[in-house]
Amino acid sequence: MPMRVLLGCLLLLALALPAQGAGDYDAARRQMVARQLAARDISDQRVLAAMGRVPRHEFVPDNMRGQAYNDHPLPIGQGQTISQPYIVAFMSQAVRVKPGDKVLEIGTGSGYQAAVLAAMGAKVYSVEIIPELAAQAEARLKRLGYAVRVKVGDGNFGWPQQAPFDAILVTAAAKRIPPKLVEQLKPGGRMILPVGQESWAEELVLVVKDAQGKVSQHSLMAVRFVPLVGGDQKNQ
Numbered sequence: 001m002p003m004r005v006l007l008g009c010l011l012l013l014a015l016a017l018p019a020q021g022a023g024d025y026d027a028a029r030r031q032m033v034a035r036q037l038a039a040r041d042i043s044d045q046r047v048l049a050a051m052g053r054v055p056r057h058e059f060v061p062d063n064m065r066g067q068a069y070n071d072h073p074l075p076i077g078q079g080q081t082i083s084q085p086y087i088v089a090f091m092s093q094a095v096r097v098k099p100g101d102k103v104l105e106i107g108t109g110s111g112y113q114a115a116v117l118a119a120m121g122a123k124v125y126s127v128e129i130i131p132e133l134a135a136q137a138e139a140r141l142k143r144l145g146y147a148v149r150v151k152v153g154d155g156n157f158g159w160p161q162q163a164p165f166d167a168i169l170v171t172a173a174a175k176r177i178p179p180k181l182v183e184q185l186k187p188g189g190r191m192i193l194p195v196g197q198e199s200w201a202e203e204l205v206l207v208v209k210d211a212q213g214k215v216s217q218h219s220l221m222a223v224r225f226v227p228l229v230g231g232d233q234k235n236q
């Protein structure tokens with residue numbers, strides 16, 4: 001077969017095929033929800049529905065897209081990670097996010113956790129300390145249609161101008177619970193964060209502020225997160 005005819009045939013074949021991997025991502029996402037979330041202890045339908053919709057492969061570097069729906073965290077640059085899907089689901093479920101809730105996330109990273117919260121109907125505010133990550137996440141969230149407000153700053157101090165919040169999720173490990181974040185929780189509010197003195201060996205802690213403002217905390221499971229840096233964490 002002459003070369004030009006062969007190239008023409010290959011081009012026609014390429015055009016006839018579906019966009020590279022699009023259907024594969026949908027199937028991988030369905031499988032992630034069924035096997036990694038619903039088959040474990042994630043039963044909140046809003047969490048399952050949101051994670052079934054948010055295109056996680058859009059939040060990882062191009063060369064990692066094939067692994068986007070696997071059961072582990074992935075690097076996103078600047079020495080940071082996008083958390084394991086199960087941890088994103090677990091944290092979203094633990095703080096019982098309802099549509100219309102005002103939610104603060106500390107550690108925007110790729111923007112994926114923020115997108116999941118937005119897909120659950122929350123009004124999301126997210127603080128990231130690394131300006132490059134904040135800029136990339138903000139652009140990505142906008143392109144994908146998630147109305148999340150992103151700010152560059154030290155999340156140890158929360159976002160006082162937008163406080164109080166119904167829920168706060170901290171996605172980096174604190175040496176101790178940042179007092180400013182507890183202050184910025186509404187009465188009846190919930191906060192979840194990894195806490196630990198040892199790096200890479202932390203407990204996921206749920207902090208609950210009751211209607212009278214009394215605060216209690218509950219250890220939920222052992223986890224490993226990148227460290228929360230900055231402000232109040234420095235001299236602990």
Ligand SMILES: C[S@@+](CC[C@H](N)C(=O)[O-])C[C@H]1O[C@@H](n2cnc3c(N)ncnc32)[C@H](O)[C@@H]1O
Pocket residue numbers: 080081082083106107108109110111112113114127128129130133153154155156171172225226227228229230231
């Ligand atoms: C595990 S990653 C977050 C993953 C992110 N939630 C996602 O869905 O991709 C932790 C993030 O916390 C950020 N971080 C660490 N200390 C911080 C601080 N004091 N304030 C705000 N962000 C911080 C890191 O730069 C990093 O992007």
